[in-house]
Amino acid sequence: MPEMNRRLVLANRPHGMPKESDWRMESAPVSEPEDGKILARALYLSVDPYMRGRIATSKSYAKSVEIGETMVGGGVGRVVASRHPDFQAGDTVESMAWGWQDYAVLDPKITRKLDQRYGSPRDALGLLGLPGLTAYFALLDVGQPNPGETVVVSSASGAVGQVVGQIAKIKGCRTIAVAGDDRKIDWCVRDCGYDAGVNYKTAKDLPAALAAVCPDGIDVYFDNTGGPIHDAVMGLIRLRARIIICGTISNYNRLGEPDMGPRHLRQVLINRARIQGFLLWDFQHRYQEAITQLAAWAKEGRIKYREDVMDGLQNMPRAFLRLLTGENFGKLLVKIADA
Amino acid sequence: MPEMNRRLVLANRPHGMPKESDWRMESAPVSEPEDGKILARALYLSVDPYMRGRIATSKSYAKSVEIGETMVGGGVGRVVASRHPDFQAGDTVESMAWGWQDYAVLDPKITRKLDQRYGSPRDALGLLGLPGLTAYFALLDVGQPNPGETVVVSSASGAVGQVVGQIAKIKGCRTIAVAGDDRKIDWCVRDCGYDAGVNYKTAKDLPAALAAVCPDGIDVYFDNTGGPIHDAVMGLIRLRARIIICGTISNYNRLGEPDMGPRHLRQVLINRARIQGFLLWDFQHRYQEAITQLAAWAKEGRIKYREDVMDGLQNMPRAFLRLLTGENFGKLLVKIADA
Numbered sequence: 107m108p109e110m111n112r113r114l115v116l117a118n119r120p121h122g123m124p125k126e127s128d129w130r131m132e133s134a135p136v137s138e139p140e141d142g143k144i145l146a147r148a149l150y151l152s153v154d155p156y157m158r159g160r161i162a163t164s165k166s167y168a169k170s171v172e173i174g175e176t177m178v179g180g181g182v183g184r185v186v187a188s189r190h191p192d193f194q195a196g197d198t199v200e201s202m203a204w205g206w207q208d209y210a211v212l213d214p215k216i217t218r219k220l221d222q223r224y225g226s227p228r229d230a231l232g233l234l235g236l237p238g239l240t241a242y243f244a245l246l247d248v249g250q251p252n253p254g255e256t257v258v259v260s261s262a263s264g265a266v267g268q269v270v271g272q273i274a275k276i277k278g279c280r281t282i283a284v285a286g287d288d289r290k291i292d293w294c295v296r297d298c299g300y301d302a303g304v305n306y307k308t309a310k311d312l313p314a315a316l317a318a319v320c321p322d323g324i325d326v327y328f329d330n331t332g333g334p335i336h337d338a339v340m341g342l343i344r345l346r347a348r349i350i351i352c353g354t355i356s357n358y359n360r361l362g363e364p365d366m367g368p369r370h371l372r373q374v375l376i377n378r379a380r381i382q383g384f385l386l387w388d389f390q391h392r393y394q395e396a397i398t399q400l401a402a403w404a405k406e407g408r409i410k411y412r413e414d415v416m417d418g419l420q421n422m423p424r425a426f427l428r429l430l431t432g433e434n435f436g437k438l439l440v441k442i443a444d445a
Numbered sequence: 446m447p448e449m450n451r452r453l454v455l456a457n458r459p460h461g462m463p464k465e466s467d468w469r470m471e472s473a474p475v476s477e478p479e480d481g482k483i484l485a486r487a488l489y490l491s492v493d494p495y496m497r498g499r500i501a502t503s504k505s506y507a508k509s510v511e512i513g514e515t516m517v518g519g520g521v522g523r524v525v526a527s528r529h530p531d532f533q534a535g536d537t538v539e540s541m542a543w544g545w546q547d548y549a550v551l552d553p554k555i556t557r558k559l560d561q562r563y564g565s566p567r568d569a570l571g572l573l574g575l576p577g578l579t580a581y582f583a584l585l586d587v588g589q590p591n592p593g594e595t596v597v598v599s600s601a602s603g604a605v606g607q608v609v610g611q612i613a614k615i616k617g618c619r620t621i622a623v624a625g626d627d628r629k630i631d632w633c634v635r636d637c638g639y640d641a642g643v644n645y646k647t648a649k650d651l652p653a654a655l656a657a658v659c660p661d662g663i664d665v666y667f668d669n670t671g672g673p674i675h676d677a678v679m680g681l682i683r684l685r686a687r688i689i690i691c692g693t694i695s696n697y698n699r700l701g702e703p704d705m706g707p708r709h710l711r712q713v714l715i716n717r718a719r720i721q722g723f724l725l726w727d728f729q730h731r732y733q734e735a736i737t738q739l740a741a742w743a744k745e746g747r748i749k750y751r752e753d754v755m756d757g758l759q760n761m762p763r764a765f766l767r768l769l770t771g772e773n774f775g776k777l778l779v780k781i782a783d784a
Contacts, residue, residue, distance in 0.1 A: 121499075164711075169478075215512070329710070332708060332710040332711075333708075336708070336710065351710050351713045351714045352714070353714070354632070354710045354711050354714060357710070357711065364707040365707055365709075365710065365711065366705065366706070366707060366708070367705070367706075367707075367708045368671075368703040368704055368705055368706075369671060369675070369696075369704040369706045369708075371668070371671040371675065371690050371693045371696070371704065372671075372692045372693050372696065372704065374693070374720060374721070374722040374725070375690045375691070375693060375722040376722065376724075377722060377723070378722040378723065378724055378727060379722050380719060380720070380721045380722075381713060381719070381720040381721075381723070382713070382714040382717070382718070382719045382720075383715065383716060383717040383718050384713040384714070384717065385714070385715075385717055388717060416514040440618075
């Protein structure tokens with residue numbers, strides 16, 4: 107009898123906050139890879155904010171998952187069978203196009219073989235994967251931080267934010283963490299070297315709380331959230347501030363509806379500020395540069411990386427809901443199988 | 446008896462739309478220039494949107510005019526007396542720091558002697574002055590238009606907008622005029638070479654009207670207004686769009702109040718767009734480059750420049766109100782004296 111593949115398909119298109127029942131587990135025999143493809147078994151699957159956009163109907167940078175289709179997502183695993191000369195059974199691989207399933211037939215063009223000299227398979231979904239690379243290119247290439255500047259990061263302990271804060275510190279900046287949980291703030295300051303933090307959920311007056319820890323204003327804002335944190339920052343930007351729009355999770359459950367707030371255009375004009383959107387895909391040709399540098403910083407002990415690991419494919423929907431509500435603490439992963 | 450200088454001082458700080466009585470005419474003997482300064486008599490004074498910000502109390506890029514102080518503004522005129530070796534009586538000069546008055550004592554450091562080979566004294570307040578230079582640097586350096594791209598300009602027939610549209614056309618772009626008057630739109634298309642125009646005041650559905658003339662989306666938006674035009678454009682931006690924030694006149698009479706609207710952050714992220722504020726001061730070291738190029742284009746007949754000229758110092762407040770309500774048609778100037 108053939109091995110079975112479990113997969114989670116989209117059962118309902120959520121409006122507002124998704125629920126676990128928006129996905130449904132299905133089982134089918136594991137496919138044989140066609141010529142030129144590889145078959146791999148998942149070790150860890152990644153849980154990322156962008157997935158919310160992929161199950162919305164509003165325009166995004168990629169097409170939406172249809173009802174009945176396997177939910178999209180990245181993962182790492184081991185090659186089980188290969189019909190491509192560059193991959194062999196036993197290789198450890200990472201792909202953005204894994205999907206929420208045990209076994210994936212992968213296209214080698216968008217699959218990378220992991221070199222374990224840089225880090226563990228899990229690292230390929232975190233510090234040395236999409237979140238770490240996002241932090242690296244968005245902060246350094248778009249944000250262009252200079253020594254002595256004040257860098258504010260929202261979702262500061264999250265998969266991307268924790269790396270942003272530590273790179274900014276390495277570059278000589280003053281770093282301010284914004285998060286929604288005092289434990290996260292404490293960890294950012296104690297373990298990630300952030301100079302100060304603001305809890306946006308408990309601050310009575312968020313602009314005032316942020317102003318208190320940014321007495322000279324804000325030079326770079328790494329925006330993982332949008333919403334009221336964005337607004338509070340915009341009131342404090344300095345001349346030639348750079349605002350990197352990397353995520354808009356505050357509005358993810360209202361996609362398609364207008365995200366109302368102050369326009370800030372006067373602030374942008376007066377300060378000759380730059381607000382710029384970021385998507386990692388644009389930097390594909392430079393991934394190796396970032397992996398080499400991030401792995402070196404990790405080895406030197408200058409960057410640490412906190413993960414929040416859950417267990418079992420069946421828990422992917424629950425993991426995703428924890429991410430959307432900010433209950434996770436660190437990069438959220440789900441362990442699918444032992445090595 | 447000494448010659449008298451008439452000047453308009455700020456009498457009341459307006460909240461909302463200013464009125465003529467917010468300024469008061471005063472008379473005083475003409476001052477002698479102190480050592481190192483020059484005394485000049487106005488030919489034309491300029492009327493510009495930025496002046497609204499200078500009589501507001503909210504933070505801007507320059508300090509506010511106090512009650513009883515001479516209203517700020519630029520002008521051109523003739524030197525009457527000079528106590529600086531670089532200037533002589535009879536020279537034609539332009540200064541941003543003229544003020545609403547007949548005679549100004551000018552600081553040579555912020556006064557330029559006009560070379561009439563480039564244009565007339567009036568040109569120094571228009572095509573070859575603040576508006577033309579703003580159009581040149583903001584479009585070319587911040588907007589970076591490429592041939593074939595779609596460039597949308599708000600206040601398209603205004604002092605800045607008309608130059609933006611014509612430079613964009615010279616650079617091979619498709620150009621779309623947004624204005625609030627069909628006569629202005631007609632002139633933009635017929636005389637400035639805009640490919641199409643939208644009347645934002647009469648369009649029933651502004652986003653749809655704009656979409657109809659921008660079937661491929663918008664690559665560059667030269668934003669002189671902010672507000673609903675900004676919002677309509679943001680819904681149509683293309684990959685790597687550039688939005689130049691050059692003026693926010695739609696909100697000028699509510700300065701200090703939040704300018705509420707959609708945040709557009711998702712659009713910025715998805716399209717990796719760049720929104721950037723512009724202030725001409727940052728390009729002072731390159732003014733001559735722009736003047737030379739703009740004068741050459743004008744001489745070749747590739748750029749024309751429409752002015753709206755009123756008469757008499759006493760009409761400065763009325764001219765300014767016409768500007769704020771969009772009643773002017775072209776660069777607004779007030780003639781103060783004959784050459």
